[in-house]
Amino acid sequence: MSPVLTLEDIYRPVQETLKRVPSLILECLDTPVPKMREMVYHFFSKTGKLLRPALVLLGAGLSRSLQVGSKIPSERNETAELYLAAATEIFHAATLIHDDIIDSAPLRRGISALHIKSGPQAAVLAGDFFHDRAVETIFRYGNDGIIPIFLRTAGEICEGEIQEISEKKNINMTEEAHIEIIQKKTASLLACALQTGALIWGADEPSLAALGRFGICFGTAFQLVDDYLDFKGEESEFGKTLGSDLEEGVYTLPVIRSLMSGDRDKVVRILYSRNQKRRFPMLKDLLEKSRALDYTLQKAQTFIIMAKRELEYFPLSDYRTSLEQLADYVLERNR
């Protein structure tokens, strides 16, 4: 068993470039309007895992390493990498701001969510503004391959989120429908980050397809582990309230799986119970007994195996190793 790597270890091949992303984010969101500036600085006073910018840079690195004459640096493409990484994080931030309004989430990265800090009205507009600036930046630094992928992904994320809302409290939701939602709302942006990064250096169709499949499988596993941790994690480490999806009526894979087991009637009774306080521990207990939590983790493992297989398409490189480690990291982060 290899020792658990930190994200910093994993990001090493792109670490120097990644460090420059936070200040570029602020540059892209520069505005003369004081209230907007205040919101920009509040939101980015805590940086997240920077997973999406890292994926842009890793996709770019992987693609660049495949190029003939790759030793000739292109200043233009290096600038594009940086701005595309920043724009992807800004776009992600826009979706988080609107998500937090939708979910009435009080906290984001351990500080007040923007709609709590500045009011829901200003937060709706801030999300729109972040989104617009992200698109503007992508248009400025992207190319004819990059922009359509990005815009299509933005639409998919909205569709996935609407599907999630539509399926709230549906005790008959299938595993397939749930996986489709996850792939649209979470995995698609991870795939997009890798592909658009690779497209800066003119990646060919088979590389793009492999990166797309890696991103979707990796992102699906990422979300499944999140759903697992929503029951099994330590609140202090997980950084958000356990059972929050359940309270919102969003049934994730552990619940869907247990609804398909012999315990269905018991699960339904718990889901419909009015005793909010007892609902979560009772359900958690049942999900453990019915092995629905184990099943979720196994499913995530399967997706990670599929993801890693896609990387075999690429010759060995630091970037490829980094993506492999990132895939393993997703499964290990529950510890």
Next chain:
Amino acid sequence: MSPVLTLEDIYRPVQETLKRVPSLILECLDTPVPKMREMVYHFFSKTGKLLRPALVLLGAGLSRSLQVGSKIPSERNETAELYLAAATEIFHAATLIHDDIIDSAPLRRGISALHIKSGPQAAVLAGDFFHDRAVETIFRYGNDGIIPIFLRTAGEICEGEIQEISEKKNINMTEEAHIEIIQKKTASLLACALQTGALIWGADEPSLAALGRFGICFGTAFQLVDDYLDFKGEESEFGKTLGSDLEEGVYTLPVIRSLMSGDRDKVVRILYSRNQKRRFPMLKDLLEKSRALDYTLQKAQTFIIMAKRELEYFPLSDYRTSLEQLADYVLERNR
């Protein structure tokens, strides 16, 4: 005094093309997700004035009529006109959906606002989705001149709206600050519609600048008349609740002007009064006496004069006449 023209009369040079826009809007917003489709059809079950698509088409017509060899039709450009007109209306719809959430407005075009019909969570996502599809369409049919103008405008609208929120209940707001907000949140999209339409047919810099100034002046007058009607209109004709800005703490030009008059103290007392029911009629009375309402209308007239002057740059054509009539129409719509 010329007889009052209807919008249909005014739109005549582009009427045939404009008629095709509503079905294209639905095409651009096509989605396999039932709840999203339901929202699309609800929102567009009532079409508005289609002012923005009309401006795209009029800008395009004006620019096309200036071209050498304009008699040779270009199918590609004609398609672009249509999709750009649809995309601009979809983009406008996205801002209306988020605005209605922000203002807690129950009605839009006489039917339930989307956040009432489908819930605020779904409505936030619908706004995002409309916005994304608008940008996608503009990217597909626009060109390198069109896309940056459109994206810059999108950012300006957000900034203008945030400024409006920041200035709520500010009894010291200046007329200049208010006009700046109006120009960002309302007028900029009208200017953008004209300019992007003109750019389909390769308009030159002076034409674009003239259309931009026309759009800003015309849009400012349009909003000032709206603010006037918020006090003076007939609720049945105006189609929205009178005094709604006041209730939201948004002080428009009539209020700002009266706050700068000898009646300032009286106005402040009314604005701070807790008697919601009496506040509006008392204020309306005072605004009439202090001639602040007349002043607002005069200001709108001044902007219309400036707007029409910009059209003199263009040779006489049906399109130019149409824009002149549209400018007059804005002042007459209070009747």
